[in-house]
Amino acid sequence: MANPSQHTTQDSPQDTAHDLVPLDLSADVVTLTAALCDIESVSLDERRVCDAIEAALVPLEHLTVTRIGNTLVARTELGRDERVVLAGHIDTVPLTKAPANLPTRREGDDLVGRGTVDMKGGVAVQLKAALVTEPSRDLTFVFYEGEEIDSEHNGLLHVQQQRPELIADADFAVLLEPTASQVEGGCKGTLRVDVTARGVAAHSARPWNGRNAIHAAADLLNRLTAYEPATVTVDGLDYHEALNATGIRGGIAGNVIPDECVVTVNYRYAPDKSPEVALAHVAELFEGYDLVELDNAPGARPGLDLPAAKAFVEALGLPVIAKEGWTDVARFSAMDIAAVNFGPGDPNLAHHDDERCPVSQLVSAEAALLRWLA
Amino acid sequence: MANPSQHTTQDSPQDTAHDLVPLDLSADVVTLTAALCDIESVSLDERRVCDAIEAALVPLEHLTVTRIGNTLVARTELGRDERVVLAGHIDTVPLTKAPANLPTRREGDDLVGRGTVDMKGGVAVQLKAALVTEPSRDLTFVFYEGEEIDSEHNGLLHVQQQRPELIADADFAVLLEPTASQVEGGCKGTLRVDVTARGVAAHSARPWNGRNAIHAAADLLNRLTAYEPATVTVDGLDYHEALNATGIRGGIAGNVIPDECVVTVNYRYAPDKSPEVALAHVAELFEGYDLVELDNAPGARPGLDLPAAKAFVEALGLPVIAKEGWTDVARFSAMDIAAVNFGPGDPNLAHHDDERCPVSQLVSAEAALLRWLA
Numbered sequence: 001m002a003n004p005s006q007h008t009t010q011d012s013p014q015d016t017a018h019d020l021v022p023l024d025l026s027a028d029v030v031t032l033t034a035a036l037c038d039i040e041s042v043s044l045d046e047r048r049v050c051d052a053i054e055a056a057l058v059p060l061e062h063l064t065v066t067r068i069g070n071t072l073v074a075r076t077e078l079g080r081d082e083r084v085v086l087a088g089h090i091d092t093v094p095l096t097k098a099p100a101n102l103p104t105r106r107e108g109d110d111l112v113g114r115g116t117v118d119m120k121g122g123v124a125v126q127l128k129a130a131l132v133t134e135p136s137r138d139l140t141f142v143f144y145e146g147e148e149i150d151s152e153h154n155g156l157l158h159v160q161q162q163r164p165e166l167i168a169d170a171d172f173a174v175l176l177e178p179t180a181s182q183v184e185g186g187c188k189g190t191l192r193v194d195v196t197a198r199g200v201a202a203h204s205a206r207p208w209n210g211r212n213a214i215h216a217a218a219d220l221l222n223r224l225t226a227y228e229p230a231t232v233t234v235d236g237l238d239y240h241e242a243l244n245a246t247g248i249r250g251g252i253a254g255n256v257i258p259d260e261c262v263v264t265v266n267y268r269y270a271p272d273k274s275p276e277v278a279l280a281h282v283a284e285l286f287e288g289y290d291l292v293e294l295d296n297a298p299g300a301r302p303g304l305d306l307p308a309a310k311a312f313v314e315a316l317g318l319p320v321i322a323k324e325g326w327t328d329v330a331r332f333s334a335m336d337i338a339a340v341n342f343g344p345g346d347p348n349l350a351h352h353d354d355e356r357c358p359v360s361q362l363v364s365a366e367a368a369l370l371r372w373l374a
Numbered sequence: 375m376a377n378p379s380q381h382t383t384q385d386s387p388q389d390t391a392h393d394l395v396p397l398d399l400s401a402d403v404v405t406l407t408a409a410l411c412d413i414e415s416v417s418l419d420e421r422r423v424c425d426a427i428e429a430a431l432v433p434l435e436h437l438t439v440t441r442i443g444n445t446l447v448a449r450t451e452l453g454r455d456e457r458v459v460l461a462g463h464i465d466t467v468p469l470t471k472a473p474a475n476l477p478t479r480r481e482g483d484d485l486v487g488r489g490t491v492d493m494k495g496g497v498a499v500q501l502k503a504a505l506v507t508e509p510s511r512d513l514t515f516v517f518y519e520g521e522e523i524d525s526e527h528n529g530l531l532h533v534q535q536q537r538p539e540l541i542a543d544a545d546f547a548v549l550l551e552p553t554a555s556q557v558e559g560g561c562k563g564t565l566r567v568d569v570t571a572r573g574v575a576a577h578s579a580r581p582w583n584g585r586n587a588i589h590a591a592a593d594l595l596n597r598l599t600a601y602e603p604a605t606v607t608v609d610g611l612d613y614h615e616a617l618n619a620t621g622i623r624g625g626i627a628g629n630v631i632p633d634e635c636v637v638t639v640n641y642r643y644a645p646d647k648s649p650e651v652a653l654a655h656v657a658e659l660f661e662g663y664d665l666v667e668l669d670n671a672p673g674a675r676p677g678l679d680l681p682a683a684k685a686f687v688e689a690l691g692l693p694v695i696a697k698e699g700w701t702d703v704a705r706f707s708a709m710d711i712a713a714v715n716f717g718p719g720d721p722n723l724a725h726h727d728d729e730r731c732p733v734s735q736l737v738s739a740e741a742a743l744l745r746w747l748a
Binding site: 190203205207208212214215217222242245247251253254255256257258261264268295326 | 616
């Protein structure tokens with residue numbers, strides 16, 4: 001091997017011997033998915049599953065493992081021309097209570113339970129890929145905590161902030177979030193603004209002494225409903241933009257003409273636009289109204305024109321579509337690393353009480369990835 | 375005198391000797407207004423001012439005084455052909471704190487302080503009229519508590535519920551709420567409804583999987599803004615109807631297409647309409663939407679075609695206009711007693727920190743009323 005196995009840890013003193021759950025990476029991908037799910041790891045409670053993955057990876061001599069909190073980065077150092085990140089989060093949303101949707105169980109062709117879709121199935125595929133000692137490109141595996149909650153807890157963000165060199169040298173990234181085993185390229189950006197219609201307060205028995213801000217907001221809603229969102233082709237993929245009110249509020253009392261009506265608008269924009277361009281577009285649409293930017297996260301280009309991405313898509317031979325929702329691929333994009341989403345499981349079942357994944361998708365996702373790395 | 379003075383009390387045991395404030399009804403109306411204002415009587419704290427008025431009325435042998443809580447009814451029993459109610463509330467809204475707008479003070483031609491407009495000035499005019507021993511028609515004075523807060527505390531309502539015979543025999547009522555010494559006839563009714571636009575929730579990155587209820591509410595607001603409210607002439611007075619959104623709410627989270635948007639609509643309707651007709655009118659306008667009635671208080675006809683009302687207007691020789699806001703005249707209307715608003719003070723200054731009343735209005739309102747009763 002080009003590099004001897006190394007193992008460094010920071011931020012998280014080890015105290016694992018007492019409850020370490022053994023993880024057998026040689027098991028088939030379905031068994032491995034079930035084993036990962038059965039180690040409950042709701043956000044902020046990822047230590048046990050992180051310990052288990054770490055203990056399974058450390059003996060693999062072709063990998064250099066670094067731990068940051070409950071996030072692991074495992075790198076091959078084979079001197080290949082190309083380096084690819086395979087990333088997945090190890091936390092889940094909370095379990096359904098009665099009945100709890102763990103431990104996992106088989107129902108026909110489905111593996112059922114919390115995490116089977118979002119995204120222990122993808123993590124199992126990563127781990128199977130981690131067993132490949134001579135992959136066709138260098139690999140950087142990221143297993144990270146805190147994806148399902150506020151971004152301050154996001155382990156991928158922590159790596160970017162604290163040890164960027166561990167991922168910054170990659171040419172391409174695959175995020176193994178559920179896509180029903182299609183390839184979903186990049187992601188749209190998301191901007192939220194408060195748009196305010198103003199009026200003059202008055203008693204509602206004598207409205208002619210005031211000006212109704214809610215009535216004024218009719219024009220604002222009419223601009224929204226008349227708006228025709230664009231479909232923008234970026235690197236060959238069609239991103240469907242969307243502009244929607246996600247909130248509205250106005251009114252002081254039952255007998256008062258309100259002097260203010262606030263509409264919260266969410267603009268989901270194609271990754272050809274910067275956050276600044278997106279904001280200017282919305283400001284132009286709502287010219288004449290007060291506008292306050294609440295948050296604005298850029299999208300990610302799929303980068304399907306890059307050799308690494310092309311090779312990935314060709315090797316998998318699967319349909320490629322645009323990712324409509326915002327995902328952590330945007331964090332790679334911010335580091336100028338093209339990224340796609342590819343993982344087993346129907347994203348519409350993520351977070352559902354009845355979360356379940358067809359075992360055939362687990363098997364085919366593993367097979368596609370291994371084919372590409374062969 | 376036709377009737378010896380009588381005095382009965384119910385509901386409120388007397389315990390007044392220790393802090394009784396003497397009230398000199400022989401003082402001029404401006405001095406009397408100031409004295410009434412200086413006995414603070416914010417809603418639910420009317421006992422002291424009620425005690426003072428009661429103590430001043432009981433010695434008047436031409437009046438029969440009944441106390442219900444902190445509400446007083448004082449009646450002449452002269453066997454006249456006609457009986458008129460003169461009613462006013464004795465509570466005020468809370469004082470302004472820094473600086474407190476009491477005690478009253480003179481500023482040029484104005485008497486300044488809490489209650490000067492709403493409506494201790496009117497109460498002072500009532501008390502001056504109560505001194506007339508041989509009025510041209512029988513009089514029923516009502517001095518009542520709890521008008522500025524929830525109607526369960528309203529002393530006029532308590533009289534209607536507990537001792538209706540004390541007022542039910544009247545032909546006409548004058549409510550001495552501030553009208554800047556004009557005569558304001560009747561009042562509009564008021565209906566509030568919640569109108570709900572419905573949709574289907576979805577992720578805001580994929581809105582085509584849902585239907586935006588806030589966008590659907592655009593049509594609802596367009597119906598509101600396109601609505602042309604009627605001006606309805608009732609008994610010779612023009613009532614300007616009004617239809618307004620007084621509240622709007624919708625939205626679940628910043629990334630969710632909302633499935634519900636609720637608009638609270640207030641319809642102020644002319645007193646030719648019953649509450650049922652008003653509701654049907656609004657339901658027709660918002661056909662296709664869910665509609666929930668929140669509250670619905672009928673208006674009051676001015677009854678200016680009735681002999682008692684005609685005589686009042688002719689004697690005063692003042693301009694007569696429609697009352698646009700809802701007032702307690704509607705409580706008389708519900709008992710089939712025509713009623714008008716007539717009192718000193720600009721209603722736009724009611725509840726203001728800088729509440730103030732020109733002394734000329736106090737004097738002219740008293741003079742007009744005494745002219746009519748002569």
